[in-house]
Amino acid sequence: MREYTRSLTIEKATDVVVVGSGPAGLAAAIAAARGGASVRLVERYGFLGGNLTGGLVGPCMTSFSLDGKTQLIRGIFDEFVRRMESLGGAVHPSQTVSGSPYSGFMTFGHEAVTPFDPEVAKRVSMEMALEAGVELLLHSMVVDTVVEDGTVTGIVIAHKGGMSFVPATVTIDASGDGDVAARGGAAFDYGRDSDGGVQPMTLFFRVRDVDDEAVSAYQAEHPDERFPFQSIVERAHEAGTYSLPRRGVQLFKTLESGVWRVNTTRVTGVNGTNVHDLTTAEVAARQQVVQLLEFFHHELPGMGSCRLLDTASTIGVRETRRIVGIYSITLDDLVAGRAFDDVIAVAGYPVDIHSPTSINGPFDDGVPPTANVYEIPYRALVPAQLDGLIMAGRCISGSHEALAAIRVMPPAFAIGEAAGVAAARAVFTHLEPREVDVADLQTRLLNSGAYLGARMDIPDLMITSNS
Numbered sequence: 001m002r003e004y005t006r007s008l009t010i011e012k013a014t015d016v017v018v019v020g021s022g023p024a025g026l027a028a029a030i031a032a033a034r035g036g037a038s039v040r041l042v043e044r045y046g047f048l049g050g051n052l053t054g055g056l057v058g059p060c061m062t063s064f065s066l067d068g069k070t071q072l073i074r075g076i077f078d079e080f081v082r083r084m085e086s087l088g089g090a091v092h093p094s095q096t097v098s099g100s101p102y103s104g105f106m107t108f109g110h111e112a113v114t115p116f117d118p119e120v121a122k123r124v125s126m127e128m129a130l131e132a133g134v135e136l137l138l139h140s141m142v143v144d145t146v147v148e149d150g151t152v153t154g155i156v157i158a159h160k161g162g163m164s165f166v167p168a169t170v171t172i173d174a175s176g177d178g179d180v181a182a183r184g185g186a187a188f189d190y191g192r193d194s195d196g197g198v199q200p201m202t203l204f205f206r207v208r209d210v211d212d213e214a215v216s217a218y219q220a221e222h223p224d225e226r227f228p229f230q231s232i233v234e235r236a237h238e239a240g241t242y243s244l245p246r247r248g249v250q251l252f253k254t255l256e257s258g259v260w261r262v263n264t265t266r267v268t269g270v271n272g273t274n275v276h277d278l279t280t281a282e283v284a285a286r287q288q289v290v291q292l293l294e295f296f297h298h299e300l301p302g303m304g305s306c307r308l309l310d311t312a313s314t315i316g317v318r319e320t321r322r323i324v325g326i327y328s329i330t331l332d333d334l335v336a337g338r339a340f341d342d343v344i345a346v347a348g349y350p351v352d353i354h355s356p357t358s359i360n361g362p363f364d365d366g367v368p369p370t371a372n373v374y375e376i377p378y379r380a381l382v383p384a385q386l387d388g389l390i391m392a393g394r395c396i397s398g399s400h401e402a403l404a405a406i407r408v409m410p411p412a413f414a415i416g417e418a419a420g421v422a423a424a425r426a427v428f429t430h431l432e433p434r435e436v437d438v439a440d441l442q443t444r445l446l447n448s449g450a451y452l453g454a455r456m457d458i459p460d461l462m463i464t465s466n467s
């Protein structure tokens with residue numbers, strides 16, 4: 001260890017600073033700005049979207065109930081999708097069905113997914129943020145959190161010009177990894193209870209020049225295979241001819257003919273908050289891409305002439321810190337579809353655990369099925385210990401199993417939207433996030449197009465002012 005002292009430049013203060021521009025941070029920044037707050041969105045990359053864009057992750061998993069009948073995630077997510085759709089960059093989830101190429105031929109949990117073009121997502125993310133009045137601070141990595149008397153009063157960023165302090169009344173941690181909360185000293189959980197293992201990392205890539213019809217024909221001839229090309233992969237495992245990290249090839253058709261996203265590299269036993277592990281994982285996954293392409297060329301119908309289109313800008317990290325909130329969501333809450341007085345989002349995607357230690361998963365971990373619709377309470381977004389801070393997205397409070405359902409992109413949008421509205425309310429009412437009037441928050445969410453489940457469907461009160 002070595003200690004040193006440095007003076008920091010001070011950025012101008014804003015009401016709300018949002019750290020991370022993935023689905024959660026993007027929605028949070030837009031919602032807080034629309035709520036009248038001055039908002040700064042801090043992002044380490046040069047574009048917005050997080051996994052949605054830079055991670056090449058897609059499609060957006062279901063925004064509907066598990067049975068595919070009711071759209072649950074609406075609000076900013078739906079606006080975002082419809083805007084991409086109007087540019088030819090997405091198919092609305094109401095138009096897609098499970099078992100189709102857009103769903104990667106998967107059935108369970110794969111009803112009503114949203115295929116989209118990541119470049120259109122980059123464009124729409126930035127346009128929506130700027131139109132809402134969000135001030136962007138790109139190429140800025142949050143490296144520390146300033147806490148005074150138990151309240152987060154701002155963050156420290158590192159950038160090409162050095163380091164700066166960014167003050168804010170309320171900070172939203174949408175970094176995925178809970179960087180702000182952890183640096184501020186908040187307690188967090190990590191990994192599954194049995195051995196602390198976390199889900200593996202995966203580097204997405206896309207291939208072009210695929211014979212779409214041949215791929216679909218193979219799946220149609222093998223309806224019993226749970227994962228695409230499963231029996232071919234199993235034969236390769238038995239023969240030891242290829243080192244394959246999964247039980248099948250998880251691939252999703254995109255909007256362009258012959259182009260598929262591949263979610264099949266897998267690096268286990270690595271920690272997404274450790275720079276050495278991230279480096280190891282990035283190298284290993286990029287080597288796996290080369291091996292997988294060779295396997296595709298030699299073994300897979302319809303993929304013999306495919307070529308690499310691109311790899312994601314960064315390896316995708318499925319699981320790291322879960323910041324301990326006032327309430328921690330359990331698997332039982334999701335299975336029972338437990339009703340919460342402070343519900344701020346509802347979702348229907350099931351528990352999707354990629355094994356921390358083996359080639360298994362998703363969906364073969366033996367956990368019971370989740371309810372058709374489950375609720376996410378506001379208290380899971382509020383850290384148990386710190387004030388001035390709200391969590392959004394993958395780092396909210398819950399068990400390893402519960403977060404394995406809630407972590408996908410549509411719920412992240414919905415949670416982010418709630419966090420943004422709550423942050424603006426905290427600012428205008430001079431209250432801490434934990435003191436925000438939840439009934440008022442729910443009414444504001446409903447008024448702006450969010451859906452909080454059938455029992456919350458009709459708002460009693462239409463609020464139009466910020467007072």
Ligand SMILES: Cc1cc2nc3c(=O)[nH]c(=O)nc-3n(C[C@H](O)[C@H](O)[C@H](O)COP(=O)(O)OP(=O)(O)OC[C@H]3O[C@@H](n4cnc5c(N)ncnc54)[C@H](O)[C@@H]3O)c2cc1C
Binds near residue numbers: 022025045048201
């Ligand atoms: C391999 C993989 C496959 C997945 N498959 C799917 C799928 O098919 N469909 C689906 O819907 N979901 C999928 N998910 C889940 C989903 O992508 C994420 O859980 C979701 O993006 C979480 O949203 P978020 O906003 O919380 O975090 P992220 O999308 O991770 O965004 C976090 C943002 O914060 C920024 N950031 C992080 N730390 C800092 C810092 N210290 N300073 C500044 N900026 C910072 C990052 O650059 C990023 O922009 C997958 C995830 C992975 C990793």
